[in-house]
Amino acid sequence: MNRSLFDYLIITFKGLAMGAADVVPGVSGGTIAFISGIYEELITSINNVNLSLFKTLRKDGIKAAWTQLNGNFLLALMIGIGISILSLAKLIKTLLNTEPILLWAFFFGLVIASILFIGKQIESWNWKTILGFTLGAIVAYYITTLPGGEESVNSSWFIFVAGALAICAMILPGISGAFILVLLGAYEPVLNAIDERDFKTIAIFAVGAIIGLLSFSKILKWLFNNYKNLTLAILTGFILGSLNKIWPWKIITGTRVDSHGEEVNVYGKSILPNTFETVNNLDPKLLFAIVLMVIGFLTIFMMEKFATRKNKNHE
Secondary structure, eight states: OOOOHHHHHHHHHHHHHHHHHHHSTTOOHHHHHHHTTOHHHHHHHHHTOSHHHHHHHHHHOHHHHHHHHTHHHHHHHHHHHHHHHHHHHHHHHHHHHHOHHHHHHHHHHHHHHHHHHHHTTOOOOOHHHHHHHHHHHHHHHHHHHSOOOHHHHTSHHHHHHHHHHHGGGGGSTTOOHHHHHHHHTOHHHHHHHHHTTOHHHHHHHHHHHHHHHHHHHHHHHHHHHHSHHHHHHHHHHHHHHGGGGGOSOEEEEEEEEOTTSOEEEEEEEEOOHHHHHHHHOSOOOHHHHHHHHHHHHHHHHHHHHHHHHHHHHHO
16 A cells, blocks of 8 residues: 555554553543544554564565565554653553542543443344353453452563553454553553653563464454454443442552652542542542543543544445
8 A cells, every 4th residue: 555654644643542542541542443444454464463474574575574564554553652652651640649530530431431332333132142241241340359469460470461461452442451451450550660661561561462462363353253242242241340440439448659759549449429528538529520421421422423424424
């Protein structure tokens, strides 16, 4: 495909949007790729990394392999994603410490809308999809109730696995990589690593992401081609059950010292806003939180409407 420099600049801007989505729990980089019309090319380009590519590299050289990979497209996209992640990580990390209720409220609205977005793609409901949805929700909720260990969260193997799992969101419209990190308890450690330029942790995460992407892309593509409804039902249930993890109001179980030496709250079990005020003696900021939930919901809603209109225009 012949593209001009301006075309690649547009792809970089799409990468910026994907990177922003991947930093925010609830919005999927895959959703942005789908909306912006590069989803199929992205999937195809990822699957170009195979034995055939290395044979081409050995036989015909770097230029031929780069063309087969669709390297210019991937490079332009990755530049945009990288810039966006690096620039937004510090802001979100600050908000997690200063305005956790409002930030999680916004994320909660995003995830609610994402559940509806994925659920609408299920073409037919039967006992298999209902069972898959139910099991997905139960398993996810159970995972959110498990205690997280600081030692395992900060270990190299855990960061590696987190990267491998989170990157799957890049090729799944509706599933957020950042949300997977939140569920695993790795969201803040990864944000800290990016903000503080902890290149060792970033490298471990990146290697996990690359291996995960190459390993899972073909599996996920096969699942969507052969068991699309069941896969979507399980994913929808999984996200629904995971909402407990990002509920804005939780009991403060103690404090910890962050990477800057400042004391911040540690949150545990989910509670109602009025109970939050009584138990924690803090303002639940209910009105602002509801407003941000609505804004988060409408963000996904408007994105879906835009994508629907764009697809109709291409028909």
